[in-house]
Ligand code: FES
């Protein structure tokens with residue numbers, strides 16, 4: 141007999157093996173999540189390649205609050221509230237670009253890249269009323285690790301590196317898919333679905349759905365790629381909970397650390413043309429490195445609450461309301477010499493094949509999530525089960541709770557963090 | 566200082582939409598639209614040439630698509646796989662796809678010869694699924710190869726679908742534009 145999850149306080153709604161369906165549907169919980177999670181913890185806002193030089197900017201959100209991430213004159217990356225200090229207009233509506241500063245369109249107050257208020261038209265009306273230095277744009281604490289830039293609205297949040305903790309090792313590994321070069325953002329898909337953000341948060345650590353929901357994609361790829369993703373019964377494929385709600389799901393463990401290569405694995409036949417083209421200018425070892433990393437790393441690293449470093453891309457989620465979420469799938473590739481264009485072209489085609497609103501994978505995921513949101517409207521106390529593999533979950537030598545890649549260890553980790561943050565006021 | 570506005574290359578004398586070669590092209594575009602609304606994907610695919618491309622870009626300015634991320638960038642091989650995906654019954658998004666109705670109009674012929682016609686147009690599509698209507702508006706470009714055998718042999722060499730909201734979030738779709 142599976143008991144319902146009664147009560148309405150956050151710590152009653154989440155148990156080790158189940159959570160209440162209300163977690164997807166209750167607008168009051170959503171409001172609480174915005175203040176207790178999204179306005180309190182570290183939220184991923186950009187990758188360093190999106191801010192190549194002084195004056196580069198990107199607009200995004202932290203929780204529901206619009207922000208601009210900038211690189212100022214001194215090269216310091218800042219996250220600024222996208223809100224004029226005069227009467228509140230947004231000062232930037234472009235997704236990204238290159239500027240010297242920002243001028244509000246309403247009464248033309250102008251701000252520097254560091255957020256300081258620089259100019260006020262007809263300033264005599266403010267004489268004896270206020271000082272410009274008191275009216276900088278709101279600034280968020282901004283820190284980065286290995287090019288991943290995060291911001292928080294909480295000045296007292298722990299340092300980013302502490303928050304990432306053991307996930308750092310996996311971020312280091314993720315970056316090896318540059319094949320010795322840094323990685324850069326190549327483009328992004330954006331789509332929305334009519335469902336709660338946590339349905340997507342769970343999904344990036346859900347190995348169980350893969351051969352079922354993605355049967356159509358599996359049927360369309362070459363046999364080597366399909367074999368690579370056949371992890372359902374492979375006991376070496378595991379998921380670790382890494383602390384702070386982060387987890388890593390290893391679908392292709394032989395590609396978890398791309399530096400480990402005994403050269404026994406042949407490169408996929410589908411990349412023969414790329415290999416031939418690269419071999420004209422690069423040595424064989426370098427060619428092998430970038431081509432072996434064509435599908436990215438062998439794992440999804442889920443960082444609580446809004447970003448996943450997922451095989452060969454970043455998945456970024458943005459809660460809009462209790463039943464609407466926006467997702468970005470950010471394509472990445474090595475940032476190297478021009479010869480690597482052929483690699484990035486291939487990576488873009490692989491990304492298009494699965495991801496985005498017309499990919500062979502994403503729409504099927506979105507259909508599954510839509511169905512979860514609709515189904516969860518029935519019986520809000522009836523639990524959502526996250527108990528798969530609970531009996532076979534053991535600590536790894538590193539001390540990480542570990543189970544099979546198809547198990548729900550990563551979801552349990554995320555919900556434990558959710559519960560800790562939501563119960564703490 | 567006057568600002569220079571660059572416009573899509575327009576012929577000095579506008580090409581009338583009543584030109585018989587343009588009429589053939591518009592009829593093909595309408596045939597295609599109806600096949601897509603009926604989800605007759607096999608028949609739809611047969612309207613394309615073997616070197617034909619079907620593209621839904623993200624970047625509204627892009628004319629070349631190899632080195633950028635697109636929503637769809639299908640050559641014949643990808644298009645055939647896509648048709649299989651849409652029809653074989655494994656893809657839950659396609660099985661439970663929205664119903665669509667689209668109109669294509671505001672035709673502007675860009676160039677006309679006896680072998681090939683390029684026509685720009687506007688497409689308004691309404692998709693309905695589970696109590697929700699969604700509007701998809703797009704500018705289309707069709708490059709059509711005219712067949713010496715008459716309209717039945719006319720084929721699409723490329724179709725580019727530029728959504729008005731291509732740079733924003735659109736719903737994940739179980740149908741084609
Ligand atoms: S609201 Fe920005 S200058 Fe007035």
Ligand SMILES: [Fe+2]
Pocket residue numbers: 343349350353354501505
């Ligand atoms: Fe999926």
